[in-house]
Structures are given as C-alpha cells and as structure tokens.
Amino acid sequence: MTDFSNLSIHETITYLKRKEFSVSELIDFHVLSMENGRELNAFITENADIAREKALDSDKRYLKGEENLLDGIPIGIKDMFCTKGIKTTASSKMLENFIPPYESTVTQNLWNDGAILLGKLNNDEFAMGSSNETSFYGEVKNPWKNSKGNFTVPGGSSGGSAASVAAGIGLASLGTDTGGSIRQPASFTGTVGLKPTYGRCSRWGIIAFASSLDQAGPITRNVKDSALILNSICGHDPKDSTSSNKEIPDFVSAIDKSIKGMKIGIPKEYEADGISEDISYFIEKGKEWLIESGAEIVDISLPNIKYALPCYYIIAPAEASSNLARYDGVKYTHRADAENIIEMYEETRAQGFGDEVKRRIMIGTYVLSSGYYDAYYLKAQKVRSMISHDFKEAFSKVDAIYGPSTPSTAFEIGDKNKDPLEMYINDVFTVPVNLAGLPAISVPVGLDKENLPIGMQLIGNSFDEESILSIASCIEKSAKFDLTPEKWWING
Numbered sequence: 144m145t146d147f148s149n150l151s152i153h154e155t156i157t158y159l160k161r162k163e164f165s166v167s168e169l170i171d172f173h174v175l176s177m178e179n180g181r182e183l184n185a186f187i188t189e190n191a192d193i194a195r196e197k198a199l200d201s202d203k204r205y206l207k208g209e210e211n212l213l214d215g216i217p218i219g220i221k222d223m224f225c226t227k228g229i230k231t232t233a234s235s236k237m238l239e240n241f242i243p244p245y246e247s248t249v250t251q252n253l254w255n256d257g258a259i260l261l262g263k264l265n266n267d268e269f270a271m272g273s274s275n276e277t278s279f280y281g282e283v284k285n286p287w288k289n290s291k292g293n294f295t296v297p298g299g300s301s302g303g304s305a306a307s308v309a310a311g312i313g314l315a316s317l318g319t320d321t322g323g324s325i326r327q328p329a330s331f332t333g334t335v336g337l338k339p340t341y342g343r344c345s346r347w348g349i350i351a352f353a354s355s356l357d358q359a360g361p362i363t364r365n366v367k368d369s370a371l372i373l374n375s376i377c378g379h380d381p382k383d384s385t386s387s388n389k390e391i392p393d394f395v396s397a398i399d400k401s402i403k404g405m406k407i408g409i410p411k412e413y414e415a416d417g418i419s420e421d422i423s424y425f426i427e428k429g430k431e432w433l434i435e436s437g438a439e440i441v442d443i444s445l446p447n448i449k450y451a452l453p454c455y456y457i458i459a460p461a462e463a464s465s466n467l468a469r470y471d472g473v474k475y476t477h478r479a480d481a482e483n484i485i486e487m488y489e490e491t492r493a494q495g496f497g498d499e500v501k502r503r504i505m506i507g508t509y510v511l512s513s514g515y516y517d518a519y520y521l522k523a524q525k526v527r528s529m530i531s532h533d534f535k536e537a538f539s540k541v542d543a544i545y546g547p548s549t550p551s552t553a554f555e556i557g558d559k560n561k562d563p564l565e566m567y568i569n570d571v572f573t574v575p576v577n578l579a580g581l582p583a584i585s586v587p588v589g590l591d592k593e594n595l596p597i598g599m600q601l602i603g604n605s606f607d608e609e610s611i612l613s614i615a616s617c618i619e620k621s622a623k624f625d626l627t628p629e630k631w632w633i634n635g
Contacts, residue, residue: 147172148311149627152216152368155314159205159215166205166215166259170198173217173261176312182632183284183310185303187222188230188263197259204257213375214257219307219316222263223270224250224359225348229260233350234278235268237470237477237495247348248383249317249359249376256375261313264303268497269467270319270352273327273569275302276560277499285332285553286310286628289593295553298328298569304362305332309628315363315372319349321356322455323548323573326585329362330548330598333587333626335615336362337369340606341580342387345380353462354385356455356577366586366616370394373608389606397609398616403437405614408541410445413572421591422547429545429588429599432621433614443537443544447529448575454530455574456567457510457523463500464507470495502563531579534602543610544602547572548585552595572600582608586615588622596624 147155147169158164174191194217201215225231225243232238246254254260267277274296275283285297286309297306301318305328308316318325320338329336337360344359351357361372374395379388409430418426430440472478472491479490496504510519537544550571559566576583582605585598599618603611 145172148176150314151365152213152314152363152371155216160210162205166198166201167195169215170194170217170259173313176310177262179633180310180312183286183306184281185265185283185307185310185312186219186262187232187234187265187280187303190229190260190262194259194261201257201259211255211257213253213371216258216315217261217313218253218258219261219264219304219313220250221266221301221304221316221318223266223319223350224317225350226250226260226263229263231263231350232279233269234266234280235495235497235500236279239279239477241475245348248345248380250348252376252378253317258375264307264316266303267300268500269350269463270300270321270324271463271499271503272299273323273566274560275299275328276556277497279497282556284556284632286632287332287553287595288628288631289553289555289595294556295595296331296556298331298553300324301328301362305329305334305336308332308334308362308364310630310632311627315361315368317376318360318362320358320360320577321352322459322577323570325360325362326548326573326583326598326600327569329585330587331553331596333596333624334362334364335366335369335587336360336585337373338576338583339373339377339608340387340582342385343582343606343608344377345383345386347380347382351466353459354466355462356459366584366612366619367395367398369584370398370612387606392609394608394612397612400609400613401437402433402614402617405438405543405610406441406541407433407438407614408441408443408537408544410443410448410544410546412445412448413546417550418547419551419591421552422550422597425588425597425599426547429618432618433545435621436617438614441541443541445533445537445575447526447533450526451530451575451578452567452571454523454526455570455578456506457519458527460503460507461511461520462507464504464511467500467504499563527578530575534579534581538604543614546600548598548600552591552593552597576602581605582611584611584615586619587624588618589624590626
C-alpha cells in the first residue's frame, strides 16, 4: 500500500485531481494507520465504515470534475464537537453515551466541502488540561519520545488532535482553543496550530467550556493547509450570537505575500525566567529569519500580561461552573443510582466528572459566589480589559507579535499532573491571546536537546489572520522543519 502519511492537503488534492490515486485508497491507508496507531490512544471513536462510504461518493465527484474544496481529505475531530449520530463525549464519563441529534456548524462546513471524518479524537476532559492526562479514556501519547526513549505528553487539551496529525493519521484535525489548547499541543508535536480571532468561527455545536474564550481551529502539517482549513470552517452563523459577519478573505493567498516592511513586535516580558535555552535560541533565530525576509523587529511592552494566568484561571472556571451546571443526570448524561433526587444530583456529578473538572467547577463556583464576585470575578474582568488594551496599544505600532508558544518542550507523562499550578504555567504565553480574543498560530522551528519539537507563536491583530499566516509561512520556509517522529507505535 502506498504511504500517504507525509503528504500535505494541497499535495493530496493535486494528486487526486490527476487521478494518481483514488480517495478510497487514501481513506483505506488512513483507516489502517488509525488502527495501527491505537497505542497512541489518540482516537476515542473510529469512523472507518462511514469514511469508506464517503470516499466512494468523493471518488465519483473527482471523476466528474465536480470536487469540492476539501473533497476526500481525511480529518480527525476533537471530541468536543457534536457530530450527528456519532458519539460525542468531551472525554468525560458524564457524556460517555451521548449521541448528538445535530452537527456543529464548523464540522458541517467541513463535510459540505467534502472532507471525510476519520474519527473523534481524545482530549482533556471537557477541554480542561494542558497535557491530555485528564481524559476519562486515558492519556494520549505524543508520537515524539524524548532522547531517553520515554513517553511524553502531546499537550492539551487538543492532545489527540495534535498527536494524530504528527503521527500521519489523517491530513488535519480540528481542535478547540480556550487558553492555548491548539497552539500548545501543536508546539509539543511539531505541527502547525491556528487559533482564529474570537468570533471568526461559530461555536454552535461545540461543547462549551468557557463561552467567552472558546474558539475552533485547525492543526495541520504546514501553514498553507491551516489557511485552507480556516477558509472552510469560518464564517457567520446566525445560530451563534458571537459569530462575526466580517467578510472572509482568501487566507491561502496570504501565504505567498511578502512580509517586507512589516513590523514584528517582541515583548520584553517574554524574556522571563523559566524559558529553556533551546527556546531562547529560536527566539533569536526567528528574529534573524524575519529580518532576512525584510521585516523590522520592534521592542514592545505588554505590562499587564503578567496577570494573565491568574485572570484566566478565575474567568475560565467561572464560565465552566455555569456551563457544566447542565450536566445533572436528568435528561441525557450519566445518571447515578440514588434514593432521592438530591443524592442523584450529588452522586451523578461526583461520579461523572474527573478531578480536574471538579477542581475548576469549585473554583468557578467560589469566585461567583456572594461576597466574592466583586473581589475575584469582577476584578479579573477589569484586568482582562487592561490586557486587551495592552495589545491594542502594541498593534498601533506593529503588525504582529513574535515569541514562544510554550515555556518548555513536551514533558514526560506523569511529570506534572500532581501539581495543578505547575501544569497551569504551561499556558503562560497562550492565555493572553484568548483573553484578548486575538488570532495566533504556532509553527514548528526545530528540535531541542531532547529531540523534541519547538514551536514559535505569532499573534495578530483582531481579524488579521492573513498577517500571521504570511509571517508564519516565512518562518516555516526559513526553519525548514520537515522532521517526523519514528513510528514506534506501529509495532508497539
């Protein structure tokens, strides 16, 4: 069987149009890859039979010359997106048997463009985590082992989404990003992760974590593929009141745009303690690449981003506490056996939620409670406004902001899950973007001393995904990162 694992979406579409192979052959390969890659634990639900049926329909369209934008492209979907007739669990015991009667808007957009669902991908329970170790279905393994040969985390919460793409299972995946849950896993796995502007993509049909922060986005093997997926999934949705009706540009065309004359900001706050030497090296290397491409490096300051983490871990749990109140065992979730309704509520939530979800619900309930609302939640919202203002000031001087995606590369499974605070620090460079509702992308640039991928982040102004895509493409070309992990899982 032909190996399709290293093909990009654009390459695949070209070959399909030339009839060099069929969609059915492509899907058969990726179904086999999915089955051979079960040790990664990236997939919760496999969709092989339906995928093969859809492949036949796609082949017919290619024969007629009537193919759609993403016709025949196998894609994995994070298990936070409702998929009609296919189990959607949010990686939680609470929803282990939930089969939605409707389809999320962004996934429906993909299917309208001909993409084929390969399966539903594992994630941190209700998207709450930074390592994909909180899932009811067990942790996901990063395809990249460290130099000692030990298993590492793929990042979270979209760990399965990133791991599958890094392993060559599917040509892309869809994730959600509430505080870095696309960009951090992308950085840990050597893939490209794009978080669009808040409102660029509909949230309808996505199981809610924090409604003012959640946003869907792609994980791909290169920047151009991310641009293509973004063109498919974004757009106004009347079912989502926060969905923007701004005109959708051709994001793919931004890839080839020159960045000559662009001003790229480097916040002085990124020179913080705790960043590894390898990441610091690529910060400087990135500056060189950008200057060589004609961009100007500008020193800027984001004075209030030091408050972003505590601010986020007040607002996000508060919204989670509210959103997850609906899971009570009455209508469609897990239901515990009990003698009365009060005990049923208590036992259902005690059994249905994992420790991290319970922790965040408790924090959120506390900060919203009488006597503490003003002291915590209201103050956090004021700080959020200050952080947004800092970015607004910065973007009056620069076109984009460059820096690390994460303070470190992927750590070993089990290293940090005993200390929630240590785990939360992984989000230090990503959460400010979500608080401000801005677009950002993580692009792989090299390996560290442990032979683990390093990702760099580009942050753009509101609804200016084009700028960060063009700059990311430039960095991608300069870095020439085309490494893939050894496929240990096939014989594992």
